[in-house]
Amino acid sequence: MICEKCAGEIKTVKCKICNREILPIGDYCYLCGADLNKKADDEEEPLDLSKRILCSDGTCIGVVENGVCKLCGKPYIPEE
Incomplete structure (x- = not known):
């Protein structure tokens, strides 16, 4: 992901549930709410x-x- 202001590279992570690139600003995906620390194949x-x-x-x-x-x-x- 590229910063709109400085054109620098922004570190992102890929959500294992919605498969979108997001900023690593918490333990949950801010787009779908998935737990980013949980593996996608962990079925409860x-x-x-x-x-x-x-x-x-x-x-x-x-x-x-x-x-x-x-x-x-x-x-x-x-x-x-």
Whole structure:
């Protein structure tokens, strides 16, 4: 990449996700949001959210584990 003002060479990196040349100014691609430190072939397994149990308290957004909400600490009361 060439600087418009001084015509000097600007160091760039290539995003492994969008394949565009970008300035190395952070850990993420500012065009697509990809993590620049992560290899393109590192696939994360999708989370299985089908078996999670949400807190039975009407105001909490926590997830129940071992019968207790991990966020608020209240015991899980199943809906009837």
